[in-house]
Amino acid sequence: MIIKNITTSTLSQRYCEMKYQTVSLTDIVIPQTLACVIADCGIISTPAHGDVRCTGTTYGETCHLTCHDGYERLSRDNFTCQVHGDKPTWSGEPECIPVSCGTPPEFPHTTIQRASGRTYGNTCGVTCADGYEGTNHQRVTCHSTGNWSLQAEALQPVVGGPDLFCQRKDCARLPPPAHGSLTCSGTRYQDSCRLTCEPGYKVAEESGLLLHSLYNFRCTANGQWNKKPSCVPSDYCQLGLHDCHPEHGVCSLTGHQAFSCRCRVGTVGNGTHCERTLCPPFPVTEPENGFFSCSIPTSSAADTCQSANSTQPEYEVVCVLHCNHGYDRLIYAEYSCRHDGNWDIPFNPKSPGTTACLAVKCPDLSSPLHGRMTCNSGYSFRYPEACSFACDRGYELTSTSSHERHCQTDATWSGNNTECIAVQCPTLYSPAHGRMSCNHGYSFRYPENCTFSCNHGYNLYAGSTSRNCPADRTWSGSSARCTRCPDGYVYYQPNQLCYKAFNQRGNYDEAAATCSSDGGTLAMPRDAGINRFLINLKNAVDNNALFWFGMTDRVREGSWVWADGVPLGHFKRWDPRQPDDAYGNEDCVHYFAGNSAIYVRNSWNDYPCSAAYLKFICQVAS
Numbered sequence: 047m048i049i050k051n052i053t054t055s056t057l058s059q060r061y062c063e064m065k066y067q068t069v070s071l072t073d074i075v076i077p078q079t080l081a082c083v084i085a086d087c088g089i090i091s092t093p094a095h096g097d098v099r100c101t102g103t104t105y106g107e108t109c110h111l112t113c114h115d116g117y118e119r120l121s122r123d124n125f126t127c128q129v130h131g132d133k134p135t136w137s138g139e140p141e142c143i144p145v146s147c148g149t150p151p152e153f154p155h156t157t158i159q160r161a162s163g164r165t166y167g168n169t170c171g172v173t174c175a176d177g178y179e180g181t182n183h184q185r186v187t188c189h190s191t192g193n194w195s196l197q198a199e200a201l202q203p204v205v206g207g208p209d210l211f212c213q214r215k216d217c218a219r220l221p222p223p224a225h226g227s228l229t230c231s232g233t234r235y236q237d238s239c240r241l242t243c244e245p246g247y248k249v250a251e252e253s254g255l256l257l258h259s260l261y262n263f264r265c266t267a268n269g270q271w272n273k274k275p276s277c278v279p280s281d282y283c284q285l286g287l288h289d290c291h292p293e294h295g296v297c298s299l300t301g302h303q304a305f306s307c308r309c310r311v312g313t314v315g316n317g318t319h320c321e322r323t324l325c326p327p328f329p330v331t332e333p334e335n336g337f338f339s340c341s342i343p344t345s346s347a348a349d350t351c352q353s354a355n356s357t358q359p360e361y362e363v364v365c366v367l368h369c370n371h372g373y374d375r376l377i378y379a380e381y382s383c384r385h386d387g388n389w390d391i392p393f394n395p396k397s398p399g400t401t402a403c404l405a406v407k408c409p410d411l412s413s414p415l416h417g418r419m420t421c422n423s424g425y426s427f428r429y430p431e432a433c434s435f436a437c438d439r440g441y442e443l444t445s446t447s448s449h450e451r452h453c454q455t456d457a458t459w460s461g462n463n464t465e466c467i468a469v470q471c472p473t474l475y476s477p478a479h480g481r482m483s484c485n486h487g488y489s490f491r492y493p494e495n496c497t498f499s500c501n502h503g504y505n506l507y508a509g510s511t512s513r514n515c516p517a518d519r520t521w522s523g524s525s526a527r528c529t530r531c532p533d534g535y536v537y538y539q540p541n542q543l544c545y546k547a548f549n550q551r552g553n554y555d556e557a558a559a560t561c562s563s564d565g566g567t568l569a570m571p572r573d574a575g576i577n578r579f580l581i582n583l584k585n586a587v588d589n590n591a592l593f594w595f596g597m598t599d600r601v602r603e604g605s606w607v608w609a610d611g612v613p614l615g616h617f618k619r620w621d622p623r624q625p626d627d628a629y630g631n632e633d634c635v636h637y638f639a640g641n642s643a644i645y646v647r648n649s650w651n652d653y654p655c656s657a658a659y660l661k662f663i664c665q666v667a668s
């Protein structure tokens with residue numbers, strides 16, 4: 047304690063200035079004496095969950111309050127030591143209270159179990175609402191920051207927390223019951239299913255009690271389906287759970303799970319056993335090219351009424367007119383055994399002027415080009431007409447053509463199209479050193495004509511220049527050959543021989559030897575044409591010389607023969623005074639020269655064979 051300004055006067059007035067307080071010095075120093083000392087508020091109270099820091103405890107000193115985590119000051123946080131009257135007091139009392147988290151958050155489908163309070167440290171239990179079940183957190187805690195948290199330790203705001211905190215209970219998927227089908231919106235709480243039963247079945251409870259045919263049931267809050275309906279038979283007729291005659295019996299419902307049987311029209315019996323009403327044997331005779339087929343339309347069994355007595359016709363048997371293969375049905379008619387046991391006969395196929403079955407028509411045929419067609423049924427081309435084919439002279443059927451074709455039951459022709467093709471002669475070829483030209487594309491088919499020619503410098507020797515392929519496939523003419531005369535020889539077309547006038551001299555035998563060495567003989571002018579040709583030939587060589595040619599009468603005087611031994615014929619060109627066999631020594635023949643006044647120019651003369659100054663003419667084959 048600090049004692050200041052102790053004076054008598056002040057003491058007497060028992061008054062102290064502000065910030066001081068009166069104390070009795072008697073108690074301290076001087077008995078019966080008052081003194082003024084500085085005011086002191088004492089130590090300020092420390093609140094729970096808080097700390098106070100002070101500058102001092104006397105007048106004017108201050109204290110500051112700090113609350114712990116999770117707590118906050120109630121009113122103020124600064125306090126001052128002050129004097130009221132002459133009592134020194136703190137300006138307030140420090141106090142810390144827990145922070146408030148406010149209303150706990152709401153989770154979907156949950157129920158909050160209220161805690162003792164909404165302030166720091168309080169917790170709330172969280173349970174799922176009816177029909178829901180939780181999978182995770184079970185409580186929320188008010189955290190020191192003033193927020194509710196799912197976990198006390200981890201500061202995680204709950205706003206936007208896990209959506210599936212609670213989810214709907216699962217009733218599990220139901221297998222569809224027998225004879226029914228389920229349509230479900232889902233398997234969880236509040237989901238529902240609809241059971242639909244097959245025709246003939248109805249929805250029933252497990253006890254068998256019938257429910258509405260379209261029954262809805264649902265997943266309840268306790269996680270169980272409220273019903274488990276099943277499908278039970280209701281229509282014994284529809285389900286076949288009856289003993290009516292399988293074919294002719296008619297089942298009728300008379301109540302739930304009750305039925306009766308009767309026989310349908312056209313049959314007789316008690317419903318469990320029924321038989322068809324019978325008709326007399328089928329009375330209609332079959333038409334030409336046709337027959338009747340009888341059966342019960344709904345039955346797979348069929349029998350033919352061609353032998354109508356074999357089976358007793360009965361109600362519902364229907365006989366239908368059919369035509370044989372190859373015939374078209376022009377009239378359709380059904381003949382049925384009526385339920386009263388009589389036949390229904392709409393039409394008599396045997397009535398006059400009626401054609402029930404008409405032969406099918408094949409496509410029209412015609413004669414092939416260069417050929418003829420002959421048909422055996424008047425060219426109607428209807429089944430079973432047959433047509434045969436032949437080709438004109440010079441033509442033949444191709445290898446794929448048919449000689450004969452039949453109109454078949456399916457209105458098509460047997461065999462193949464008929465074509466005539468010209469006959470073919472053997473193949474011809476161009477001659478060596480020559481050419482061939484044919485006017486029908488070198489097919490060598492009738493009536494092809496081929497012509498032949500030789501290359502330049504070659505002559506056609508033997509053979510034909512033109513050949514025809516006739517209807518009998520044998521070429522006219524003969525093969526052509528192209529040949530060439532030896533050097534110096536000239537070709538003479540009419541007899542196809544080569545001739546040469548030699549500009550050298552020799553007797554007849556020497557001349558003949560020269561010709562022989564060329565492969566020929568002395569020339570033989572057997573006709574006027576050859577004779578004229580040889581005269582021109584020799585005169586071109588030497589117009590003034592005599593030329594031997596091949597003719598003698600050596601063997602018998604006066605009997606002239608050509609060099610090849612053939613006797614002289616009618617053709618001869620002797621000089622008018624020849625032959626004279628002058629001096630009995632003229633057995634060979636030559637041409638006079640081309641210019642003379644004393645003999646006929648270029649005429650023939652007999653002459654001594656030994657004369658060696660004559661020139662000569664040879665001939666060789668080309």
Ligand SMILES: [Ca+2]
Binds near residue numbers: 603631
């Ligand atoms: Ca003679």
Ligand SMILES: [Ca+2]
Binds near residue numbers: 624632652653
């Ligand atoms: Ca003579």
